[in-house]
Amino acid sequence: MAENLLEVHDLQVHFRTDGGVVRAVDGVSFHLERGATLGIVGESGSGKSVTCNAIMGLIPTPPGRIAGGRVLFGGRDLVQASAREMRRLRGNEISMIFQDPMSSLNPYLKVSRQLTEVLELHQRLDRKAARKRGIEMLEHVGIPDPARRFDQYPHQFSGGMRQRVMIAMALLCKPRLLIADEPTTALDVTIQAQILELIKQLKEDEGTSVILITHDLGVVAGMADEIMVMYAGRVAESAPAADLFRRPAHPYTRGLLDSVPRLDADHDELKPIRGLPPIVTKLPPGCPFAPRCDFASDACRRDYPAAKTIGGEHFTHCHHPLQEVSA
Secondary structure: OOOEEEEEEEEEEEEEEOOEEEEEEEEEEEEEEOOOEEEEEOOOOOOHHHHHHHHHOOOOOOOEEEEEEEEEEOOEEHHHOOHHHHHHHEOOOEEEEOOOHHHHOOOOOOHHHHHHHHHHHHOOOOHHHHHHHHHHHHHHOOOOOHHHHOOOOHHHOOHHHHHHHHHHHHHOOOOOEEEEEOOOOOOOHHHHHHHHHHHHHHHHHHOOEEEEEEOOHHHHOOOOOEEEEEEOOEEEEEEEHHHHHHOOOOHHHHHHHHOOOOOOOOOOOOOOOOOOOOOHHHOOOOOOOHHHOOOOOHHHHHOOOOEEEEEOOEEEEOOOOHHHHOO
């Protein structure tokens, strides 16, 4: 059995707002094996990014706090780690590609400084060695003429190139875990494919474990080994990627799949999920997806469903898994 690099147990993240307490992450559990890729999928507001920010120790306090649970990384509980320990881990053993490359880079600093600072801090390299390593990494991520571009400012790079700089920065110290938060957002489809292929290739070269956050199941189709679908701060379904695409169990997962355009479909009509995600401060009793679900029953509206095993590592939180509905 492969060894787990990351284990998350019953993670809970709350935010105090004027409208009440937001349970942004409410009892999320999963694990990630060494060298594997986990895709976390869901609509905006489902808790994907907050889950990974909690892993990174980046929950702003106040108004947020980790209300419970454990995050074990290499056997160490990051929830109990000190700020000094987390600073040593971030950018070194755990790196994150943030959602928006346009705002993640400091516009006042040259790309060279933003890359070399990571190496000087974590790897103790002198400026000359850090510069050499930074230029090599820019070349590795496909930036043309890296020695010249190295000393330019972020505004001199296109969106796709800025994302490549972010990837280079995240991989400089060869982290054991890479978290990619919507790494292809706002990029055209050609650049999207290049960025995803780059992450996949670098993962294979370095043996890095990857968490890929996205709202699009099409993005993780060729990337993830396991997929976790989140809704309203909870896990709706989790399964090996091939199994989830072959036989989705939760109606929400089915809705996400139906909303992805397919080249092999007989028609080009999409099937959107009706309704809107719930207001997290006013979650309905029972299953939060019940108001949008075609199969909801009185039990769904009354009680939150316990986990049901569909087979092997495939489970869902649903009173009426699609396999039972169609049986």
